[in-house]
Amino acid sequence: MATVRKGFTYDEINIGDFAEFTKTLTESDVQAYTGITGDFNAAHVDDVYMHESPLGKKMQGRIVHGMLTAGLFSTVLGGFLPGKGTLYLSQTCIFKKPVKLGDTITARGEAVEKMEKNKIRMKMTGVNQRGETVIEGEALVTAAANIKDTM
Numbered sequence: 001m002a003t004v005r006k007g008f009t010y011d012e013i014n015i016g017d018f019a020e021f022t023k024t025l026t027e028s029d030v031q032a033y034t035g036i037t038g039d040f041n042a043a044h045v046d047d048v049y050m051h052e053s054p055l056g057k058k059m060q061g062r063i064v065h066g067m068l069t070a071g072l073f074s075t076v077l078g079g080f081l082p083g084k085g086t087l088y089l090s091q092t093c094i095f096k097k098p099v100k101l102g103d104t105i106t107a108r109g110e111a112v113e114k115m116e117k118n119k120i121r122m123k124m125t126g127v128n129q130r131g132e133t134v135i136e137g138e139a140l141v142t143a144a145a146n147i148k149d150t151m
Contacts, residue, residue, distance in 0.1 A: 007083025010118040010143040018110040019080035021072055025064045027101055033068045041065075064099040069135055072107035073124045077141055081109055082120065085144030089119070093137040097128070104129040109139065118142050 008017075034045055042049040043056075044065050050056030070093045078086050099105060105126050113121040119142050126135035 007085050007144055009146055013111050015111055018108055019076050020106050020108045021075045022106040024104040033065055059098055066095045069099050069126055076107050076109040082143035087142040089140040091139045095135055097132055097134045099134050118145050
């Protein structure tokens with residue numbers, strides 16, 4: 001029986017390699033995130049406020065937590081590229097557009113620089129179903145050093 005690898009070592013990753021993960025963000029995702037983090041900001045959980053307030057009228061209803069959307073980057077990095085054995089060292093995020101309940105976000109990570117000690121700088125972007133960039137940033141990760149680390 002063959003062993004299925006779920007990760008790439010530092011040496012196997014090339015500049016320009018990328019991976020993507022797509023998810024539709026739902027009411028249950030927002031509720032779970034709210035419960036885990038304790039972030040009960042009205043912009044995310046209060047329909048009445050978001051339909052009556054100036055902010056809510058501008059946003060046209062509730063929006064998804066920005067950090068919930070940014071969390072999709074972790075899925076890309078830990079699940080796909082580099083994948084298993086990845087250590088997340090840092091992340092920057094620029095929130096470009098609000099994410100609404102029901103939006104489908106494709107998170108993408110692209111290797112842009114290989115550094116010493118198995119570190120890789122990744123360009124991170126999140127795009128909605130309309131092709132609009134909703135979040136972008138940069139991640140620094142450490143990839144597994146050898147094949148044994150990824151099995």
